[in-house]
Amino acid sequence: MLEKEILFTRLVPVWLVTRRELQDQIRDWRVIMPLIILTALFPVLMNAFAREAVGFLNRFSANLIVDRLVPFSVLIIGFFPITVSLVVALESFVGEKERGTIEPLLSSPLENWQLYMAKLLAGIVTPLAASFLAILFYLTMVSRQGLKIPPAHILLVLVVVTAAHAILMVSAAIVISVQSTSVKAANLLASFIVIPVAILMQGETVLMFWGNEEMLWLAAAAVLILAALLIRVGLAHFQREYLIGREVDSINIRSIGRDFWRDFRGNARSVAGWYRGVMLPALRRVGSPLAMTVAIAAVGAWMGYLWSVRNLREAIASANPEALADISDRALRIPELVNLTEGISAPALFLHNSEVVLGILVAGLLSFSVLGVLVCFLNVGLLGGVFGVIEMLGLPAWPIFAAGVVPHGILEVPALMLASAAVLRIGVVLVTPQSGQSIGGVLIALLADWTKIVVGLVLPLLAVSAAIEAYITPGLLLAALQR
């Protein structure tokens, strides 16, 4: 009870700041007018379009598209007011900084999280309210025209998806607002929010026309997880000093390069010294993420195996017997493997695997490690799936696996896991408060650690595994299959 009271007391200042911000927005015609116009006008336009489209499609009896048209319009109508009112969130911190009103607020006893959450809430309420009002307005018009209103469960998922979009976009806008030094810069960076969400919406529209409601729920959940991570990153790197101290945006490439090189090289004077004094500590730092990656990989392998056993069995059962016979025949045409080594190039394998490692980094950086780890999960899952397929074909799975995967996989898979663990660490550290360090400084140190592990361990392991895969594995696999 007491804890609840304390929590409530601590939430009061959040509401006070949010309420003030909302009052300010209502009093600002530059915010309110476009919102009112968009909220009222856009549904009318969309309704006119839908009416015409329905008439047109009915001529061709395209009932499915007609059914999906209204939900599609709801999704679009919900999205537009969010993009317009994003300006409120974009200028939440940097706008106050430009107007000089941020310092009294920062000098007050508000805690960082209270200030951040208040701004976040104020940024979310307006777009969501506008968005929901527009949807309601549109649905009212639709019902008056006798068009079919989507069923409640579809409407619910659309409302949740719209809310998820708003939370994601506002969370990103607040991070931008904290990190920018001018409203102009923040507005320019808004494209990095609107365009990806617009692309995401295209994907969601496909899901909707496809009629896969379950996937739409999953998409909403993924968007909300990403939004939660963004909020966490924003909170972790929210520093009053940063808001007060920085006046000008400047990217000093030379300084970034110098910091990175200093972190990467450490105090090492020889390669052995570098491995001992620089790489090894970096490796120790990825200890926990590595343990987590191994666990994820194990789950991935098991799930891949289960998936292939469950789904492929059905697929095989319902497949055309002639096609199946052809596949089995091709799989058992062992002599073809004799020439296999000629078709495999070690450098090409190394290059491909290195590209995967780089892909893990890029995917990880764009998604706070989630997609990076997912690549590892899928790769290892594929191995589990292949194991299941070999088993179903009635071949000796363990010997084939031991001969065809283990010789190079014993190096390649740990290399992949190490690279994924280093990327996972980047995400984990980014969402963890780092006192006294800027987000840029933290990122440089993390990228330096990733490079140490990749250059010092992952690439050498991949090079050796590529050589084994090209020159040793085919022979072993052939021997196993001939037995």
Place this chain on the structure above:
Amino acid sequence: MIETRDLGKRFDELWAVQALNINVQEGQVLALLGQNGAGKTTTVRMLTGLLTPSRGWAKVAGLDVVRRADAVRGAAGVLTEQHGLYLRMSGEEYLEFFGSIYGLTPSRRKDRARQLLEHFELLPAASRRIGEYSKGMRQKLALARALIHEPAVLLLDEPTSAMDPESARLVRDEISRLRSSKRAIVMCTHNLVEAELLADRIVILFQGRVLIEGTVAELKAKVLGPPEFEVRFSRPWDSVSLSLPPGSTIIAASDMQVRLRVERPEQTNTEIARALLAVAAPLIAIQEAPRTLEQVYLKVMALAREGNLVH
């Protein structure tokens, strides 16, 4: 109430403040003087926990500004360099908003807002939007905001800038009242007359370093030398024959007046008066020659620029 030791702040390669040691007790006003960029605002921001010191430490109201930053901000009233008002709010709404942020009860913050608005002669404009206020009114409202929670410590950055003389006087009186009510006050200002009137101690900063510090009298003595006194006569009189006690010297003389520099006036001035009476000088007045803080400041700055003054 406010104490710093070896306090410093570095931005990249630049030390904005270095080795600052101050101690402000309750009922004292400390004025931070210096050019723009000398480190005054950075000091105030460190004292409110907005900037983390690069070295040294600071305590405000007994609280460490790094470890207890939120509590420090609750204990201090801050008047920022830019008034930073929300122009779409009314004056009353604005004060009540900050009152609520500082945890005042609804009735208390309402009373306190009215009280301050009345005190700063803003009551007639209480319900008007701040955007319609004049510069001086905005500055007064910003000061009222700093006082809304009756803080034990006040950090005032340019408290009377942009104010008309009457308003400035009102604010100066308020600062004097706050000092009397045992507040510890740090004030950054370019207004040297104001600093001389209000401050118990003065710190002059130059490029982040303390050039000199002390009471106004101490600074005058240190920078301008011993005090000077003017002796005026009713008719032309030859002061050259005057035999002065040790520790006093004539630095300028004319028929009707003489200017003396006196090392220890509290001891020597009586003897000087006796000596004048002994020779039947046609004396009208002995008065201290006015020396202002501005003279001290300008001299100190000139010496600093020449590199001849490092504290």
